[in-house]
Amino acid sequence: MQKVSIESDIDIVKSSGDRVKFSLEKLRASLNRSGAEKDVVNRILDTVRDELYQGISTTEIYNRAYALLKKEKNCYASKYKLKKAIYELGPTGFPFEHFIAALLKYSGYETQVGEVLVGHCVSHEIDVVAHKDGETLIAECKFHSEEGRNCNVKVPLYIASRFKDVKKHWDSKSYKTPLTAGWVVTNTRFTKDALKYGKCIGLYLLSWDYPKNDGLKDRIDRLGLYPITVSTLLTNREKQFLLSRDVILCRDLIDDAFFLDHLGISEVRKTKILNEIKQLCDD
Known part of the structure; x- marks a missing residue:
C-alpha cells in the first residue's frame, strides 16, 4: 500500500467498482455542505490528503472525513452523511x-x-x-x-x-x-x-x-428537511423503530419525542439526541 502525494494521479474505487481520479474539489464541496467552517474543512482535507493511496475506496475516504467532522461537531457529520442516511431509509421504499x-x-x-x-x-x-x-x-x-x-x-x-x-x-x-x-x-x-x-x-x-x-x-x-437517519447518536435499531412509527424527518422527532421514552433512552442521552436534532432543524 504505497502512499502518493495529492499532485499524483490517484485512482479511487467507487462503490460500483469503477475507478476514477480523486478530486480534491469534490471532497471540498461535500465537506462545505456539512456547514463546517473553512478552517475545519481545510484541516480535514489536509489529513485525508496525507492518507491517500492508489486504489483507496470512496467508502474509506468518506468514513475518514465523517469521523473527523464528528470530532468537530455532530451536526457537521449529520449533514455530511446525508446521502448514506437516505439509503438507511430502507430496506423497503x-x-x-x-x-x-x-x-x-x-x-x-x-x-x-x-x-x-x-x-x-x-x-x-x-x-x-x-x-x-x-x-x-x-x-x-x-x-x-x-x-x-x-x-x-x-x-x-x-x-x-x-x-x-x-x-x-x-x-x-x-x-x-x-x-x-x-x-x-x-x-x-x-x-x-x-x-x-x-x-x-x-x-x-x-x-x-x-x-x-x-x-x-x-x-x-x-x-432543512433531514431524515431521522442522519442522526449520529441514534442506533440503527432505534432509527428503524422510529421509521416504523412514521417518524421520518428530524423535525418529526421534536414533536414526537415520547418515542424516545418508548425506546428506554435515558434522560441524559435523550437530551443529547434532541439537541442534535434541534440544531439540524435550526440550521
Missing part, C-alpha cells in the same frame, strides 16, 4: 415515499401517499399524489438501499406507460384539477438513456444530483 411527500409538502403541495388511481385500462397504486396551484402531479419513487445501483431506461419507460394510462382516464372525467405532470424520483442516479428518454417523453426526473442545483441533496439542504 415506504419511508422514502413518505420522505418525498414531505419534501413536496414543505414546497407548498398537498400530498397523499399510496393512493390508488383509476386508469383507462387498469388501476394503479401511486406512490405520491401532489396538488398545487390548481394542478396535480403523480410521482413514482424508485428506492435503492445499496450504492452503485442506478436507474436505467426501463424505469421511466415503465412509469411513462402508467402515467399515460392514468392521465387518459383522468382527462375523461371531471376532476377538480388537471393532471399535468408525471415524476420519477430516485435516491441514486439515472443513466444517460434514462435521462434522455425522460426528457423526450415529458417526465420530470429527480435524482440525488439531478436536475443540476435542484436535485434531492439541494432540496433537502434548502428546506
